Amino acid sequence: MRHTIIIGTGPAGLTSAIYLARAGLHPLVIEGPEPGGQLTTTTEVENFPGFPEGIMGPELMENMRQQAKRFGAEFMSGWVTKTDLSKRPFTVTVDGYGDLQAETLIISTGASAKYLGIPGERENVGRGVSTCATCDGFFFRGKKIIVVGGGDSAMEEANFLTRFASEVVLVNRRSELRASKIMQERARANAKISWSLDRTPLEVAAGDLGVKGLKVRNNETGEEELIEADGIFVAIGHTPNTKFLDGQLTTDETGYLVVTPGTTETNVPGVFACGDVQDHKYRQAISAAGTGCMAALDCERFLEANEAVPVSVS
Structure with missing residues (x-):
């Protein structure tokens, strides 16, 4: 007892x-x-x-x-x-x-934290992959960052990260976002945020010094591309x-x-x-x-x- x-x-x-x-x-x-x-x-x-x-x-x-x-x-x-x-x-x-x-x-x-379940993701947590913008955003001052997600959390994290990053690319599997209208509007009004929608994340590309970018597939054309970035924030809940x-x-x-x-x-x-x-x-x-x-x-x-x-x- x-x-x-x-x-x-x-x-x-x-x-x-x-x-x-x-x-x-x-x-x-x-x-x-x-x-x-x-x-x-x-x-x-x-x-x-x-x-x-x-x-x-x-x-x-x-x-x-x-x-x-x-x-x-x-x-x-x-x-x-x-x-x-x-x-x-x-x-x-x-x-x-x-x-x-x-x-x-x-x-x-x-x-x-929910992860995407793609190659290179878990291995690079702490080496450029993160699930917490508040915790790790400071380390990416002046760098290009990818945020993966389409809900309110992703919009909030993308907006927050623009305080540090030179550019934030928001990647989402679908062409439409799940985020509330007001959160979408705030993100779209932020000049530092660019959009890469209808893209399926395939692999985190990394080298000896950390993340190099995110490999994605264009769901409309089927073509694969590498979105170069210094950090990837997974914001899917x-x-x-x-x-x-x-x-x-x-x-x-x-x-x-x-x-x-x-x-x-x-x-x-x-x-x-x-x-x-x-x-x-x-x-x-x-x-x-x-x-x-x-x-x-x-x-x-x-x-x-x-x-x-x-x-x-x-």
């Missing part, structure tokens, strides 16, 4: 672990196959406070993990295959370990990692967990959500860490109110 189990790491889960461990609650953190979340695939992080020279994403996550361990957090690597949230204590089934029980749960499993919950928690229409505004409380008392799994708007390391802190404090107060732990001395 545990006071708290944290499912997922990343800035949110690890911040929760630090706070709960310092409160003497000895949280168990269950890491998935990619401990540290999306930041482990990021090269240099320059927008996390406290690092004036920047820090590598994997290093930042390892520092947070060691900080949580220092205060007594425990870590377990494995897939969570099932949860039972129908009654407390909650049951979490971990592949290879069986059933674990806890008075409270914190869900910080994040959201996975994210998928929140909630499948293991089997619909036991309330989600919005896109699958993100719904929390009570101003808290991290889900519809099940004692279950809290933080980080990108409940945030489809900001998706930043610092905002995820902030909600991780909130989840830990919400969790601690819940345990105290239900007399599961003595009053905190943290």
Whole structure:
């Protein structure tokens, strides 16, 4: 029996672990196959406070993990295959370990960026391929960039990237865009954005120093061409990692967990959500860490109110 189990790491889960461990609650953190979340695939992080020279994403996550361990957090690597949230204590089934029980749960499993699934894409993440304009746009100052996508996210990212890039080429499989009319109008009014519609991405072209461009097929003529660029931003959406919950928690229409505004409380008392799994708007390391802190404090107060732990001395 545990006071708290944290499912997922990343800035949110690890911040929760630090706070709960310092409160003497000895949280168990269950890491998935990619401990540290999306930041482990990021090269240099320059927008996390406290690092004036920047820090590598994997290093930042390892520092947070060691900080949580220092205060007594425990870590377990494995897939969570099932949860039972129908009654407390909650049951979490971990592949290879069986059933674990806890008075409270914190869900910080994040959201996975959708990729195109073409050759050269995954291999060049961090070498010119990105799924986060806010995170990586700065590195492409004065360069030519491709944004792939046709929804609101793609329009928003294309507009944002024009702050840095000399040119942004928007590539979409169809001749029509899914984005709302107002978002399309904003993008079309931006002189730095050019359009390459009705083009199917085929391959990310790259060399020793990174991305060279995107190979596409003209869907009308069948001809293939290389659109030269220094960076490629894939903006076709994210998928929140909630499948293991089997619909036991309330989600919005896109699958993100719904929390009570101003808290991290889900519809099940004692279950809290933080980080990108409940945030489809900001998706930043610092905002995820902030909600991780909130989840830990919400969790601690819940345990105290239900007399599961003595009053905190943290």
